[in-house]
Amino acid sequence: MISVGLIGKTNVGKSTFFAAATLMDVEIANRPFVTIEPNVGIAYAKKKCVHVELGVKCNPKNSLCIKDFRFIPVRLIDVAGLIPGAHEGRGLGNKFLDDLRKADVLIHVIDASGSTNEEGQPVPPGSRNPEEDLAFIETELDEWFLSIIKKDWEKFARTTDLSGKDMVEALLSKMSGVSVNRRHIIKALKLSSLENVKLMHWGEEGLRKFSHTLRVVSKPIVIAANKSDLPVSRDNIKRLQSKFKHVVPVSAESELALRRASRSGIIDYVPGEANFTILKRLDERQTKAMNYIKTNVLDVYGTTGVQDALNEAVFSALEMIAVYPVEDERKFTNRDGDVLPDVFLMEKGSTPKDLALAIHTDLGRGFLYAIDAKRRMRVGEEYLLQDNDVIKIVSSTARP
């Protein structure tokens, strides 16, 4: 399962974002086993379900389908303690590093209204430039990556160069502490033009360049520009969007209110949608709250942004695609007759064999070929999976 790390300083609305993102009024019946720690919750990436395109009714098992949208579970980790100087042990020390290590992508919640200072204390709205909060996080992460790569570097570089070992393999095992994969290493080497330079010749500059690039490639950051409902946020958000990638206007408090109201049956609301329907007579306070959300958030930005931030992390920053494995390619079912039961998030560029391996190692090991159920066509190991593909795996090793 994809892990999304939630970072941000105190008082910007990180807890509100976490509460909103993990509150769904439908539970998955047989959710794949996940160890839930206090700071871990299940959130969802959302996309149109492929059942619409296929004209069938689905029977989701590992995900949810609400009003034609598939909600695909992701692990949301609340990474506490990322404050300036954290890499030197300030704050919670290294506990946050462990949480960060597990994250495939980060959502950085910032206060777009500029009403919290660098320590997270309230200041008059608009008096702080939220951009200042972006730089320190990047510095912290860069320093962390650099400290890992620098450890015993001289010896590592010499041994690897002289033994003729594969550079990618060696760097992969060296950086295993930050959970990077082979693709990240290859990309970072290329982007920092070091793929043909002996490790011994990298020098301080090369090390910095490589560890920074590796961090950017392996821990992409989505910026959740929170408190979008406050008018003072609007210009800040525009400026942030013109300067940085993956900036999503968010009102975590509005999303939390909508999900709570939906859970208690007051409104009908699908997370991430632009509208909600009032189901019951609202009291004065509720009417005021709903009007506020509509006028200050939905009418201005289209959505509250919580779901968009999760989607941006999964589908844009990580470039994941959704693939539906089935056992019967004609009926799109598993062996129990459930239609389109599961959906897997796969990296762009994955093959049917990668999908087989993601389902079960044995299935992958015995991979023979796959059938693209939509086109009713046999595809081989070289086929690149497409978003919304429905795939049957044919393997010599039966599933247990």
Ligand SMILES: Nc1nc2c(ncn2[C@@H]2O[C@H](COP(=O)(O)OP(=O)(O)OP(=O)(O)O)[C@@H](O)[C@H]2O)c(=O)[nH]1
């Ligand atoms: N206007 C506005 N206020 C918000 C929004 N989201 C959160 N807040 C407020 O911001 C304050 C901080 O929210 P929290 O979620 O507790 O912030 P946090 O970053 O988790 O802070 P800590 O738990 O102290 O680390 C609270 O008063 C929230 O009500 C929002 O979308 N709009």
